[in-house]
Amino acid sequence: MTEINQTDIEKMTFEQAFSELELTVQKLEEGSLPLAETIALYERGMALAQYCNVQLDQAELSIKALTPSEEMVDFDRA
Amino acid sequence: MQPSLFDLEPQVFTVRAITAYIRQKFEADPTLQDLWLEGEISNWKRAASGHIYFTLKDEAASIRCIIWRSQANRLIYTPQQDGESIVAHGRISVYEAGGSYQFYVDDLEPVGQGDLYAEFERIKARLSAEGLFDADRKRPLPDFPGRIGLVTSPDGAALRDILNVLRRRYPIAQVILSPTQVQGETAPAQIMAALEAVVRQAVDVIIVARGGGSLEDLWAFNDENLARAIAACNIPVVCGVGHEVDFTISDFVADIRAPTPSAAAEIATPDRLELKRQVRKQQLALVTAAQQIVTSDRSRLQARQWALERVSPQNQFNNYRQQIDTWLNRAERSLHHRLSLQKEQVHNLKAQLDTLDPRSTLRRGYAIVQKGLTVVTQTRQVEPGDALTIQISDGDFGATVQDKPREIS
Numbered sequence: 001m002t003e004i005n006q007t008d009i010e011k012m013t014f015e016q017a018f019s020e021l022e023l024t025v026q027k028l029e030e031g032s033l034p035l036a037e038t039i040a041l042y043e044r045g046m047a048l049a050q051y052c053n054v055q056l057d058q059a060e061l062s063i064k065a066l067t068p069s070e071e072m073v074d075f076d077r078a
Numbered sequence: 079m080q081p082s083l084f085d086l087e088p089q090v091f092t093v094r095a096i097t098a099y100i101r102q103k104f105e106a107d108p109t110l111q112d113l114w115l116e117g118e119i120s121n122w123k124r125a126a127s128g129h130i131y132f133t134l135k136d137e138a139a140s141i142r143c144i145i146w147r148s149q150a151n152r153l154i155y156t157p158q159q160d161g162e163s164i165v166a167h168g169r170i171s172v173y174e175a176g177g178s179y180q181f182y183v184d185d186l187e188p189v190g191q192g193d194l195y196a197e198f199e200r201i202k203a204r205l206s207a208e209g210l211f212d213a214d215r216k217r218p219l220p221d222f223p224g225r226i227g228l229v230t231s232p233d234g235a236a237l238r239d240i241l242n243v244l245r246r247r248y249p250i251a252q253v254i255l256s257p258t259q260v261q262g263e264t265a266p267a268q269i270m271a272a273l274e275a276v277v278r279q280a281v282d283v284i285i286v287a288r289g290g291g292s293l294e295d296l297w298a299f300n301d302e303n304l305a306r307a308i309a310a311c312n313i314p315v316v317c318g319v320g321h322e323v324d325f326t327i328s329d330f331v332a333d334i335r336a337p338t339p340s341a342a343a344e345i346a347t348p349d350r351l352e353l354k355r356q357v358r359k360q361q362l363a364l365v366t367a368a369q370q371i372v373t374s375d376r377s378r379l380q381a382r383q384w385a386l387e388r389v390s391p392q393n394q395f396n397n398y399r400q401q402i403d404t405w406l407n408r409a410e411r412s413l414h415h416r417l418s419l420q421k422e423q424v425h426n427l428k429a430q431l432d433t434l435d436p437r438s439t440l441r442r443g444y445a446i447v448q449k450g451l452t453v454v455t456q457t458r459q460v461e462p463g464d465a466l467t468i469q470i471s472d473g474d475f476g477a478t479v480q481d482k483p484r485e486i487s
Contacts, residue, residue: 014250015222018353021360028367035375042368049364052357056350059249063241065232066256070275075232075255 009047014055021048094174101172104179110170115141115181116189120160124150132157134166134181141170143181152294155187156263163189185294194293201302201327210309216333217314220282223346225252227276227284227313229269232257236287236318236339243343247350254279259298260288266301273307283314283346286328287339290321299326308332318342440471457483 009017024045028038065075091099104110117134124130128147133140143166145153157164166186173180187194205211226244230236232255244251256279258272259265269286276284286308288296298304299319305327308315317332318339329335336342387393432438440446446469447454454460464479 013222013224015224018222018357021357025360025363025367028364028371031367031371031374033371035372038368038371038375042364045364046361049357049361053354055250056354056357061241061245061249062252064252064254066254066272066275066279070278072254072279075253 009051012051014052017048017051017055021045021052024048097172097174097177101174104171112167112169114165114167116163116165117141118160119157119162119164122157122160134164141181142178143168143183145183145186149184152261152292153186157186157188165189194297198293198300198327201300201305202330205302205305205309205327205331210305211330215309217312219314219316219334219346221348223248223251223282225254225279225281226346227279227281228253228255228287229258229272229276229284230255230287230339231260234260234289236260236289239289239338239340240285240287240318240343243340244347247344248347249350251347254281261291261295261298265298266304269298269301270304270307273304273311277311277313281313283316284311285316285318285339285342285346286332287318287342288320289339290324296320296324296326299328302327304328305331316342316346437471440469445470457485 012020024041027033028041028045033041063075064072067073115134117136117140120133120135120140122130122132128150130145130147130150132143132145134143135141164186166181166183168181168183168185170179170181172178209215228237228240230240237255241253244253254276256272256276258268260269273284273286286299288299296319299317308317308328309331314333316334316336317326317328318336318341319326319328320338322337325335334345336345436446448467448469449460449464452459454466460466460479460483462479462482466477466479467474468477
């Protein structure tokens with residue numbers, strides 16, 4: 001996991017990104033990593049944190065309703 | 079206006095007055111103002127106005143009944159057909175315009191099933207005995223519910239309250255509303271169907287909700303089949319029905335009971351602000367941990383550098399050079415020392431030599447007397463007339479012995 005792949009972060013759910021952020025911090029806290037990997041992990045961790053923040057700040061609640069035939073339609077009331 | 083024995087004329091009342099009198103009699107009687115009546119239904123009719131008219135009767139008598147529209151909408155139980163036996167609660171009074179007395183009904187139940195609360199207790203006891211309320215059946219809620227299912231009325235305040243809470247706390251979620259009636263006799267079946275539908279959408283958590291109301295209003299959520307459906311649901315269910323003090327069977331059987339619909343939304347989701355705090359905390363931890371590594375790397379690097387320098391060729395060379403310098407120094411010093419010692423020795427020897435030097439003796443006034451080549455040391459060596467050579471410090475001269483030498487011992 002040494003490449004910082006931004007596109008795969010963009011596809012994550014909030015939960016996935018948040019969990020991986022925690023894992024990254026844990027790995028770094030264990031220490032004894034070669035410097036190159038330290039830098040890579042740090043940068044990926046920051047990218048994940050940024051993604052989480054964006055999600056939290058910009059998300060708008062998506063509301064759908066089920067029709068009697070169990071299709072999903074947008075729900076604009078309430 | 080009581081007729082008196084002493085009146086000569088009988089009292090004449092108006093219809094209105096006597097009817098009012100009769101009515102007042104009814105309404106003053108406590109028995110008639112709060113009673114339960116049992117009887118058979120006939121001529122059940124719902125008028126366009128929404129009021130319900132029917133007759134309650136038994137083998138000997140009958141009484142006309144009215145249920146006002148407002149009460150009619152809240153009925154838990156609606157009789158299915160004429161001839162059904164029911165018990166009804168209400169008061170009896172006089173319908174003045176019609177000249178009749180009527181039973182104004184506010185509640186009714188089928189006979190033989192007891193009152194609502196007893197029914198509630200019965201269902202509760204039965205399901206509890208089956209273990210459906212057990213704590214170890216409760217499923218844990220997901221930490222991050224990406225898809226939230228709502229089973230509630232699309233028109234009610236409960237939905238509005240829940241959506242407001244979700245917008246504030248966890249807008250990341252996708253909400254799927256499965257709309258249903260939440261009271262009335264068909265409600266339990268509808269709620270169950272809505273529940274099944276939302277389960278098929280594979281949501282992460284389900285909120286079953288309804289706003290506040292009376293026991294009758296919430297009765298649908300005491301339905302046994304609905305309770306079993308919620309218990310069997312393999313997605314966690316949060317039940318938020320009524321107000322804080324209301325408990326329905328659905329509450330007991332759900333994985334978590336919330337005191338209100340808003341509380342249900344709060345229980346089901348993490349708070350956005352709290353999550354932001356945690357992300358910030360992780361960012362800090364990232365920086366700290368990375369710094370630690372780099373610092374410890376740097377100190378390890380430095381330690382190695384020092385170690386290296388200690389054994390490096392340059393260092394060795396410097397060491398040797400230093401040693402050589404030291405030795406040279408020492409050698410120099412010892413040389414100096416020896417030299418000065420020797421100088422001193424030489425000086426001493428010179429001094430000694432000096433004293434031994436015949437010439438210094440000569441300088442002191444002594445002379446070397448020679449007769450020919452022989453040095454004269456004794457008087458018997460000379461006779462008067464001998465030619466002598468006298469050597470003194472700075473030269474020599476000839477001399478002749480004049481007198482006979484005298485020996486001095």
